[in-house]
Amino acid sequence: MDFINPQWLGILMFAGFLFLLLTGYPVAFSFAGTAIIFGLIGMAIGAFDVNLLLSLPNSWFGTMTDSTLLAIPAFIFLGAVLEKSGLAEELLETVGLLMGPIRGGIALAVILVGTLLAATTGVIAATIIAMGLISLPTMIKHGYDKGLATGTIMASGTLAQMIPPSLVLVLLSDQFGVSIGDLFAGALIPGLALSVSYMIYVLIRAYLNPRLAPALPPEARTIHGWALGKKVMKALVPPVVLIFAVLGTIFAGLATPSEAGAFGAIGAIGLAIANRKFSWKMLGDAALSTAKTTALVLMILFSSTLFVKVLYGLGGDMLIDSWLTGLPGGFWTFIIVSNIVIFLLGVFLEFTEITFIAMPLLVPAAEKVLNAANAAGAYGTEGYTMIWFAIVMAVNLQIAFISPPVGFSLFYMQSVAPKDVSTALIHRSAIPYVIIQLIVLGLVIAVPETANWLVRAATASP
């Protein structure tokens, strides 16, 4: 059957995979299912050598002994302890009290706390659900525009995947083969740029139309002066110090990310004890949710390993590589096309899946294209670094989370919003934030220094 080019069979795998996903079958096993079907077809037409699968255990074993991935349970556990002990909730309450008196204050508090929580955990779902349950009712009660409220919560929750340390950066560093510390350093400025842009947006909206986000009336501010100061010292300062300590040790190279995460987790347990919020049940709950998320990510990784092996066996990767490197227009076409592809994939898939299947295809092509551009002195001599490209991909991936109609942040928001907040309203409310994210993406693409500068600064410091 010569008329079926096995390389095209590789491309068809993606279509088969998307079809399986639409049936609602779990993502992790859809990878394996697609691989099994196409592997069998490939064997039937003699285009797939089944012996390739004998290397599976070796690849899996490589995953099990990968020190980078050890950071996954460490950071999830740190975030889970802060969340389950109620420390995160108090943080939100305290910042809300502090910012309440200004117009749009609660929305600003949500963005600030979203930024801080993002720096502990890479789990978007947890952040959005927690803030949606706590802040959305408060904002609606005080007369905030519902759209402004839901949009702000979704965008702030999505910061979890951009601001280091985050799960997506850990996985990207693994796929790109770049140092995780460098990637964290590179992501910090773009992540903060997003967060600051959201705040500016809220301030402008609230200034132009105070009815959208009124300041809290005096009677709603129950604590003042010293009592408020004490609450700030107790609920706000310690977690912030902890977060900076964790990030600082990673950037300064004092500890590996997994070690810093473990230190942070122990610190968070210490805080819980100091605040009398510690219980063995809380610790067990945090550990169990850590184990579940870790298992979920690794299940998808194990399953996608099989998918990628079959794809390579059929030669689909070579076809994609030849398309990507042979694009007319070279560098800029490649950057634009890869961004559009990742954005579209992000509409359907979660970052784990995209990272595991699209990045192995993009990374080799990106290396060639970036090297060629640097050799031609396109941006200095080595301005287009792989770190920069990884950060561009990370910013892009997080847009996909809240871009309607299909995005995980939208789903999470829907699941906690009151009944009178319609799906259409939630979708509309995301659009201004998607536009802000696109502007920041454009900025990071146009100015590689946003990612590169801190990486150099961190490396240069002793």
Next chain:
Amino acid sequence: MNLLLKLSKGIDAFTDKLGGIIKLIVVLTIAATFLNAFLRYLGKAIAQTLISNELIQVQWYLFSMIFLFGFPYILLHNTNVRVDFLYAKWGPRRRAFIDFFGTLLFLIPFCLLAIYVSINPVLIAWGRLPDGTFGAWEVSSDAGGLPMAPLKTLIILGFLLLLIQAVSQLIKYLAILTGRHETDHVVMAAGATEQLAEEALHNLQPHEAHEAGASH
């Protein structure tokens, strides 16, 4: 069928127990990682080498156990990510139909494939020689490293546990398809998102959630 459902119940009870184990392993992983960094700095301070490759490799064992034992647990508790904008609208039978055939045609073959391809490398790690006799088992090439054979064996164990849980799921889906099960609580009514929300509700408002549960 009743016998099968009993079997499924037994498997579920067993897998649920794994939850207690992986909880403990997570805490141990964090402790081992912490200890490793702590001893490195303490060692530097007193000019002694306190860390060893053993401690680093213990982390590999613990990390691997979290997810390999976690696979069957998340299958039982339906923590899997689904693209559920259609799935969530369907009735219990249609969902059971999708999950039944998915498990039968994809998940179970995947487990069998994983176990099959792993047997030979694992036997070699345990020291099997080409002539069928056994020599020394594989030990990490790092100085003072741990034996790698048990770690490799965990791959088979993990997929075996996942296979057993998959069989239990299959029985439950079949029970729904044949009308034996009226409720669909075994196939979790909603996708992962609602479940996450529910979990968060439990954590954030324990009293209210409890009351809601009691009146249910």
